[in-house]
């Protein structure tokens with residue numbers, strides 16, 4: 003072997019070794035039995051395993067959630083100083099303050115960047131403390147900042163308002179306690195037992211909310227204004243088994259007016275039944291005595307609301323399905339202490355929040371930051387309908403806690419059997435809660451290849467393996483599965499899939515009439531049961547992406563793909579006039595604005611750094627575009643929603659591009675906007691104020707979701723593949739070429755007849771066929787890669803493996819349990835203590851606990 007040849011081969015081996023080292027995990031030895039300590043390609047499994055075990059984040063996670071020790075310190079500090087603190091009008095006799103939430107106040111971007119990029123000091127750690135403050139007849143949620151931590155003499159407690167563009171640090175709550183309202187509602191319900199028994203065939207049971215035969219009352223605000231709230235309530239049918247309460251509206255409604263938090267001021271308003279308003283229950287009773295009064299069909303719970311069918315059997319169902327396995331263990335690296343992940347060139351930190359669930363921070367590719375922050379902001383579901391409950395029904399789900407409702411995932415089903423899990427911990431009402439296995443991380447190989455090509459000489463195909471970070475937020479009737487997906491080419495996808503029970507409308511149909519189709523009611527949905535209608539609604543789910551493409555200063559380029567008629571001199575004389583063709587038109591967006599996804603994909607939105615070019619002189623950037631799903635993610639259909647007020651202006655467009663003020667405008671929303679829609683803490687509309695956005699730090703807000711018009715196929719549950727939407731960030735001249743080439747795994751198969759087959763190749767070589775030489779790949783596969791005419795790039799399985807049963811069907815008997823350290827082999831149950839669904843939505847719904855305790859042993863509505 004010549005020196006040159008030797009050097010080349012040496013280089014190849016080094017390169018290949020590095021690539022293989024990165025791309026093959028030989029971990030989790032318990033799952034792997036057949037492999038010797040050194041794999042066939044000469045890579046030490048032990049070394050890889052060691053490296054993975056030793057893996058450490060490059061820095062402390064600056065966004066880590068407050069831990070139990072910190073929370074306890076803060077709690078006692080605030081308790082000591084609570085009477086001294088007064089941001090409002092003074093504490094008087096009978097007034098009260100309750101510590102509600104303690105969580106991390108995320109540090110300023112400038113401080114974090116200095117820490118991560120310039121070896122600057124670790125950013126100061128501060129907490130956000132939310133207090134419930136009761137003053138006379140009014141209730142307030144007041145936000146404070148406490149820091150720096152750990153607590154010393156330098157630690158102070160200050161009003162937190164710098165990150166809210168209202169300038170306030172408080173929200174007046176229209177109710178001091180939602181459970182009070184619910185209890186009152188049940189009392190009113192009991193007062194009309196004769197009416198409900200007659201019309202609905204059942205009664206409420208205020209004494210036993212778990213009574214399986216009792217009616218419950220669902221609720222929506224008709225008006226929220228300066229501490230006043232007007233509510234419409236509807237009776238819903240009994241049905242504890244399936245949790246399908248939202249499928250059981252019964253068509254009797256009552257209005258409540260609560261002008262203050264004082265019960266003495268509360269007034270029962272009109273009643274509504276079969277399209278008619280009744281001034282009070284007495285008037286309704288009188289009407290019911292009339293022989294012409296029409297009683298309507300009812301909805302009864304039954305098998306139809308059950309999500310599961312354990313009874314049916316067929317040969318195919320009784321065979322287990324194909325599943326993903328990971329016999330050598332994961333290939334990503336995870337530092338659990340810092341919630342830091344690295345995979346195939348990507349790295350990022352994870353951070354959780356009670357309202358907004360999971361966020362990713364400092365997303366880098368090959369150590370270069372792409373995105374500083376990527377995370378959920380708010381999830382809106384806005385309904386419409388012909389009856390009082392549905393007509394203005396809207397939910398801003400962070401109010402209920404998209405993070406605290408990240409319930410435990412079910413291994414092997416929510417995520418593949420080989421996934422790893424992280425917990426979600428949070429401090430509320432004086433207690434630390436942990437949702438076990440709330441986040442899963444796993445690699446998955448798609449059924450479809452990443453790349454392929456068949457040439458005359460060979461076929462080459464690469465696997466599409468990607469990394470997923472997943473969590474599910476179950477907010478009442480709906481389950482949102484949120485994925486952050488990383489691809490080998492540097493692409494990132496954010497995807498939301500919804501499942502769970504729809505919130506249905508009552509279909510008013512007299513009992514005397516036959517089941518007929520009524521065109522007038524198909525304006526808002528479709529009939530799915532004798533007295534149930536689906537209710538059209540829009541899901542608009544806001545995400546924030548703080549891009550830093552080759553540095554913080556970026557420009558959004560809008561590249562239009564347009565038809566054009568142009569004359570080209572070479573066309574003559576055959577084409578004497580213009581040629582009808584197309585071209586691109588590039589323009590920078592100069593001012594903050596909202597954009598919609600262009601029809602026919604005729605424009606590309608590119609986040610670029612106009613000062614950074616790739617090897618070819620082209621501006622480096624990432625394209626933002628709708629990804630996979632059922633359709634383009636949509637914005638809210640309703641214009642200037644009466645119900646939303648100013649609380650969710652971000653829902654009006656698909657995408658927003660804003661000048662980034664990461665410290666003073668860190669979010670598009672606040673989870674208490676729901677309670678103060680006219681003067682919200684964070685008013686997104688104010689953030690879009692025409693600032694110049696060329697060559698500035700930019701932030702992109704984009705919406706996922708869609709127009710959901712449920713049909714009979716949404717019963718009993720909406721299916722995820724019919725309700726998925728995603729947005730992708732795809733490198734766009736960011737790299738010099740496709741970077742997945744270096745990390746992907748696949749195979750090239752020589753399609754030419756082998757030497758043994760008629761000696762064709764030998765003849766070609768002998769003939770000195772130059773064309774053949776040029777066409778042949780120049781990479782000389784190592785011997786270990788070559789199996790005859792089959793050349794693998796990256797690793798592949800070389801021998802049979804034993805797959806542990808645990809990977810195929812994880813042991814779920816430990817679900818919601820954790821090992822009791824004091825007892826060998828003992829498991830103790832840990833429940834997700836989150837109040838059992840959606841307190842405040844239904845009175846009488848929950849089995850057991852309604853909500854959190856307020857620290858005085860009293861149950862309180864989960865604000």
Ligand SMILES: [Cu+2]
Nearest residue numbers: 500539541710
């Ligand atoms: Cu929906």
